[in-house]
Amino acid sequence: MSASDISIQASLVDNKLAVSFKLLLGLYLVIPLSILVYILDQYYWGNYLKAILPSSPSHFILFQILFGTPHIIASALILLGNKEYLQFYKVKLLVMTALIILVFGIGSLFIPYRVLYIMAACWTVYHVFKQQHGIAKAVCQLPSWGFYWLLWISVSAGIFIYIGVFLKNSLGVQQIEWVKMIAFVLTFGLILSTVLCQRYIKTGFGKCFLWSNTLLIVSSFYMYTQQYYFLAILIPRLVHDATAYVFYVTHDYNKHHQSPQNTLFKYAERCHLHVFLVLPLFSFALAYLLQAYGDEMVNMITRWFFDGEIRQAISLGLIGYLSLMHYYTEAFTWQAGSPLRKYIRFSK
Incomplete structure (x- = not known):
């Protein structure tokens, strides 16, 4: 979910459920909780968590199953599972699909993988922080x-933290130090900028939101420098994903709770599954199946029919496509x- 231009306005329909700004602010409690976990691990658990938590990008499959992919699938289900949305945005979807195929498909034959990876990383970080700052x-x-x-200083700092975490095994010692130094300068600049900007905010609640977004970067940077790479990525990702699900579930409740409007919610009603649970359960289950078994299932089919394999057809191909489409569509949907x-209204 990317909220680039949210305004508190009257809804066009009678929405019973509202997105609470207090609830959204409460999601930032993951920051002090993560710091508490860090302190406990440092002083009481003998760095046990640091030793067992993923420290390499190749180990982040569990992270993707839990925090990255589900909300991307959830947004796709909302968009593709409602005919009126698909009809409304079909031209944009087709054009963007063609561009993704051109740049990341055909372009991969000519553009170095590292360049494409950094392009996708920059878009990912921009998407995450554009949502939080937009709200x-x-x-x-x-x-x-x-x-x-x-926004832009947060995104810039986030990009270097992201690169420092996910490309650390392919960077030289000097490059790693440069990445850390740039991330530090940007993070420190963000703190100073927040001090400057807070005087324009009239309410204490607004200042809490302002500093919460700044602390997303500060805490992530600190965890990165302490080599708690999993926590460095978890903090902003968990806030981002949980925020998105608040919007998604609110939308689904206001649209489907009285009379289900699509096949998924009609079947859920027959199974007596509450509308709050439908999208989270289905998206997490689908994310797990695709990440854990998708590639092998595709390879079984291609080996049977073509005596060959398509490497990472699901984990990189399909999920990569859905991710890029998610970053694009959530900017305007x-x-x-x-x-x-x-189907969305707000309350404090």
């Missing part, structure tokens, strides 16, 4: 220049005036 914008009421300055947005 905070409605509460903080910052001047436009302040909003974009904090929840804005005011969209067919999805009419």
Whole structure:
């Protein structure tokens, strides 16, 4: 979910459930909880967690199953599972699909993998922080220049932290130090910028939102420097994904709770499954099946029919495509005036 231009306005339909800004702010409690876990591990558990938590990008499959892929699949299910949404956005979806195939498909034959990886990483980080800053914008009421300055310095710092975590095994010692130094300068600059911008915010609640977004970067950077790589990525990702699910479930409840509008929710009603649980359960289950068994299932089929294999057809191909489409579509599907947005209202 990317909320680039959220405003508190009257809904076009009678929505019984509202997105609570207090609930969204409460999700940032993952920051002090992660710091508490770090302190306990440092001083009481003898670095046990540091030793067992994933420390290499190749070990992040569990992370993707739990935190990365499910909300991407959830957003795709909302968009593709409702005919009116698909019809409304079909031109944009087709154009973006063609561009993804051109750049990341055909382009991979000519563009180095490292370049494509960094492009995708930059888009990922931008998507994550654009959502959080977009939501905070409605509460903080910052001047436009302040909003974009904090957003871009957060994104820049986040990109270097991301690179430092996921490319650490392929960077030289000097390169790693440069990445850390740049990330530090950007993080420190973000803190100073937040101090400067907070004077434009009139409410304590707004200032809490402002500093919460800044602390996403600060805490992630600190965990990165302490080599708690899993926590460095977990903190912003968990806040981002949980925030997205708040919007998704609110949308589904307001759209489907009285009368299910698509096949998934009609079957869920027959199974007496509460509307709150449908999308989270289905998206997590589908994410697990695709990540754990998708590639092997495709290879079984291709070996049977073509006596060959397609490497990472699901884990890289399909999920990569869904991820890029997610970053693109979420930039406009929840804005005011969209067919999805009419099922969302806000409360403090």
